Amino acid sequence: MKIFVVSILFLLFTANLAAQELRCNVQVITNQIQGTNKQKFATLQKAIYEFINNRNWTNHVFSNEERIEANILINLTEEISSDEFRGTIQIQSRRPVFNSSYSSVLFNYMDNNLHFRYTEHEPLEFNESRHISNLTSILAFYVYIILGLDYDSFSLNGGTEFFQKAEMIVSNAQNAQERGWRSFESNRNRYWLIANLRDSRYAPLREWNYRYHRMGLDVMSERPSESRSQIAESLELLRNVYREKPDPFMHVMQVMLNAKSDELVNVFSESNPEEAARVASILREIDPANTPKYQQIVQTR
Numbered sequence: 001m002k003i004f005v006v007s008i009l010f011l012l013f014t015a016n017l018a019a020q021e022l023r024c025n026v027q028v029i030t031n032q033i034q035g036t037n038k039q040k041f042a043t044l045q046k047a048i049y050e051f052i053n054n055r056n057w058t059n060h061v062f063s064n065e066e067r068i069e070a071n072i073l074i075n076l077t078e079e080i081s082s083d084e085f086r087g088t089i090q091i092q093s094r095r096p097v098f099n100s101s102y103s104s105v106l107f108n109y110m111d112n113n114l115h116f117r118y119t120e121h122e123p124l125e126f127n128e129s130r131h132i133s134n135l136t137s138i139l140a141f142y143v144y145i146i147l148g149l150d151y152d153s154f155s156l157n158g159g160t161e162f163f164q165k166a167e168m169i170v171s172n173a174q175n176a177q178e179r180g181w182r183s184f185e186s187n188r189n190r191y192w193l194i195a196n197l198r199d200s201r202y203a204p205l206r207e208w209n210y211r212y213h214r215m216g217l218d219v220m221s222e223r224p225s226e227s228r229s230q231i232a233e234s235l236e237l238l239r240n241v242y243r244e245k246p247d248p249f250m251h252v253m254q255v256m257l258n259a260k261s262d263e264l265v266n267v268f269s270e271s272n273p274e275e276a277a278r279v280a281s282i283l284r285e286i287d288p289a290n291t292p293k294y295q296q297i298v299q300t301r
Contacts, residue, residue, distance in 0.1 A: 021062050021147065024052045024070040032077045040120040041076070048072070048139065051124040057143055058162075068150050069094045069103060072142075074114065089114045089138065093146040095153055098218035106149045106209075108259045113180030113189060114138065128165065131172040138180070141169045141190055148197065152206050153213040159206075166194045187249040196252035201244065204237035205253060211237070212260075220267075228271050231264075235282045242286040257287045261294075268297045 028045040030038065052072070076087035090110045094103040116135035126136035144166035148159030170191055173181040180189045196202050216231035241253060261283075268279050276297050283294040 020053060021057050021068060022053055022070055022143065023067040024072060026052065026072045027074065029073065029075045033079045043120050044118055047124050051136065052139060052143060057147060068146060070146055083119045084117050087114045088112050091142045091146070093150065095150055095213065097220065099221045104213065104217055104263060105259045106153060107146055109255055111180065111190065113178070115178040128168060131176055134176060134178045137169050137173055141166050145193065149209065152209045156210045157206055163194060163197050167198050170194055188251050192249055192251040193255065196250070199246065201246035202241060202252060204241050205256060208234045208237040209256070228267060228275065231267060232275055232279050235279060238286050239282050257290070261287065261290045265293055265296050
């Protein structure tokens with residue numbers, strides 16, 4: 001009986017370990033903060049790492065190989081007081097491509113509105129139903145964005161439940177003193193990122209995420225010409241949204257293109273001249289800031 005109980009406990013324990021969704025590297029940089037106790041920042045880095053990697057963010061079971069690869073870089077630039085800090089946070093996540101060793105960047109985002117309080121060794125607490133810590137709300141918000149984009153890339157609109165959770169975090173933070181949560185503060189912040197993702201007028205962007213990865217990259221190793229054709233067709237979804245201009249900001253479109261611009265150039269480096277010209281034309285239209293980069297698609301012909 002004792003052996004049976006121990007076996008059950010072991011299975012429950014290992015199942016819980018397998019449920020972790022993220023494998024996220026965390027780095028806290030404090031080069032611009034002088035003359036202070038650096039140990040507390042090492043403690044903060046460890047606390048953030050454990051908060052993200054040891055918490056169950058979904059009800060789904062992930063094997064160790066399925067965990068989502070991510071990186072978080074926090075650059076603290078100002079120590080307002082012994083427990084209050086300002087800086088930036090950069091978040092990146094990657095998605096494996098089927099039948100290859102390649103991982104595709106899904107999300108690469110810089111948030112310049114990092115402002116929080118932290119006392120060394122205090123637990124990082126988070127509650128989905130209320131805003132209790134700006135640091136943990138920001139971290140949880142981006143975890144749900146990572147999960148939503150990842151799930152969307154494997155099934156059409158598969159990430160909806162996680163975008164709903166991110167939207168709830170923004171709603172709970174509307175009375176927070178710190179910036180980044182409200183529509184009027186900026187046209188490129190957490191509010192607009194999730195507002196766009198939840199807006200039905202941006203639904204084609206989420207469909208593009210799915211088609212680009214599942215019908216494009218995931219078949220690249222077996223059918224490269226078909227893969228490029230599917231990706232080229234999917235870009236029409238982005239152009240349709242761009243031409244409709246559902247709001248003056250279209251923040252999420254730029255975020256998605258920033259993550260994919262280099263990859264798109266590489267994908268179409270071997271396409272035929274007609275396809276290359278079509279793709280370059282679409283990309284120059286919808287992402288004019290990266291026009292010199294997209295010119296490479298046709299210049300290699």
